[in-house]
Amino acid sequence: MYYYLYDSRLGDKKYHNTIAKIETRLTDLGINGKINRLSFLKNINQILTEEIKRGVKTIVIVGDDKTIGQVLNIVKELNATIGIIPVGNDNNIAKLLGIPYGEQACDTISSRLVTKLDLGNINNYSFLTSLEIGGKNISLECDGSYVINLEGGENIINIGNLNCCFQEFADPLDGKLDIYVENKKRRIIGKNKYSLSHFVNKTIRVTGKKTLPIFITDEKKIVKTPATITVEPKKIKVIVGKGRYF
Amino acid sequence: MFKETPTTNETETVIGPSVKVEGDFATEGNIIIQGIICGTVKTSKNLRVGPKSKIFASVSAENALISGEIQGNVRVKDKLELTSTAKIYGDIKVGTLIIAGGAILNGKCQVGNAKDKTTKPDFSKQEKIELAPQTKTATKKTTTKKK
Numbered sequence: 001m002y003y004y005l006y007d008s009r010l011g012d013k014k015y016h017n018t019i020a021k022i023e024t025r026l027t028d029l030g031i032n033g034k035i036n037r038l039s040f041l042k043n044i045n046q047i048l049t050e051e052i053k054r055g056v057k058t059i060v061i062v063g064d065d066k067t068i069g070q071v072l073n074i075v076k077e078l079n080a081t082i083g084i085i086p087v088g089n090d091n092n093i094a095k096l097l098g099i100p101y102g103e104q105a106c107d108t109i110s111s112r113l114v115t116k117l118d119l120g121n122i123n124n125y126s127f128l129t130s131l132e133i134g135g136k137n138i139s140l141e142c143d144g145s146y147v148i149n150l151e152g153g154e155n156i157i158n159i160g161n162l163n164c165c166f167q168e169f170a171d172p173l174d175g176k177l178d179i180y181v182e183n184k185k186r187r188i189i190g191k192n193k194y195s196l197s198h199f200v201n202k203t204i205r206v207t208g209k210k211t212l213p214i215f216i217t218d219e220k221k222i223v224k225t226p227a228t229i230t231v232e233p234k235k236i237k238v239i240v241g242k243g244r245y246f
Numbered sequence: 247m248f249k250e251t252p253t254t255n256e257t258e259t260v261i262g263p264s265v266k267v268e269g270d271f272a273t274e275g276n277i278i279i280q281g282i283i284c285g286t287v288k289t290s291k292n293l294r295v296g297p298k299s300k301i302f303a304s305v306s307a308e309n310a311l312i313s314g315e316i317q318g319n320v321r322v323k324d325k326l327e328l329t330s331t332a333k334i335y336g337d338i339k340v341g342t343l344i345i346a347g348g349a350i351l352n353g354k355c356q357v358g359n360a361k362d363k364t365t366k367p368d369f370s371k372q373e374k375i376e377l378a379p380q381t382k383t384a385t386k387k388t389t390t391k392k393k
Contacts, residue, residue, distance in 0.1 A: 145269055145270045145271070145272070146267055146268060146269030146270055146271045146285060147267070147268045147269055148265060148266075148267055149265070149266040149267075149268065150264065150265060150266075151264075151266065152264060153264055155264075181262065181265065183263075183264035183265070185264070195262035195263050195264050195280070196260065196262055197260050197261055197262035197264075197265050197281070198259060198260040199259055199261075200257050200259065200273070200275075
């Protein structure tokens with residue numbers, strides 16, 4: 001049984017045509033099901049728990065990355081398979097998973113290519129793709145065995161689970177997180193100097209001399225340091241497309 | 247040993263020039279060090295140390311290409327190559343060693359596999375050779391006639 005969660009913004013007129021085509025295709029494929037629109041007034045956790053008790057096995061999220069990020073934290077503990085139909089502007093997760101946009105995603109849902117993916121966790125909040133941290137004087141304590149100190153220049157740190165950063169792809173099946181550190185040293189005369197570092201770890205503790213914001217790419221949410229980042233290996237079941245990179 | 251454009255998908259750790267690592271750094275993939283490390287460095291694959299990098303640690307790798315400074319012991323299973331800018335202040339134990347002119351090595355050096363050396367024979371097990379006793383006999387003087 002399939003259960004569809006629509007982003008609240010899909011009620012807008014510009015999406016009517018796309019939604020109509022998606023619903024027609026789902027009916028043709030025989031995978032249509034109950035539809036529910038996300039809203040801050042609704043208790044989605046309670047609704048989904050009851051639906052799973054009734055026999056729902058697949059929860060399909062219709063929306064963009066922000067919708068997926070919001071629903072992921074609720075769905076991860078429910079032991080259901082997650083499907084995605086990308087609609088809207090920001091659909092990086094669907095691209096990485098090889099899921100086409102709009103109506104064509106219905107065929108991907110129908111094919112049911114299920115893979116168990118790792119899930120990142122920052123201060124007990126889950127993320128699927130990556131985190132971004134920027135600033136100076138940052139320390140990363142990795143796996144409790146060594147500390148990375150970044151002093152001097154401006155640093156941009158990208159901690160990825162399912163991610164493409166600096167033309168390198170992170171593996172969402174290895175049970176680890178990829179850390180990319182780009183350091184920029186500004187020069188008064190001449191070009192700025194850039195350098196790139198790469199680490200692979202399971203747990204990271206981020207601290208700094210000052211409180212720094214950590215940006216969760218999925219939901220466009222900010223968490224502040226100090227933060228402990230871990231990975232839960234093969235935590236969620238997701239329907240993926242053939243065009244995925246892993 | 248080290249290619250400019252690696253074709254394998256092995257995990258590669260890169261420690262950039264602005265990064266300082268403290269502690270026990272261990273990995274199963276290749277390591278490229280261009281920054282500063284204090285502690286220990288271990289890998290079961292290849293290690294490359296850049297010319298401006300400094301390592302205050304003991305180092306262990308399968309193969310290594312050193313162009314920077316290491317203050318600590320180095321243990322390489324197979325091949326260790328020191329370029330002209332390499333400086334090692336510590337003992338090294340390697341399978342094969344290549345040193346370029348200008349490299350500095352200040353410490354004990356053990357090269358080659360210890361198993362290759364021949365075992366010393368045990369002379370105590372050999373049978374004693376008894377020499378025949380010498381007897382006093384009259385020696386005849388022989389002269390040769392010149393033709």
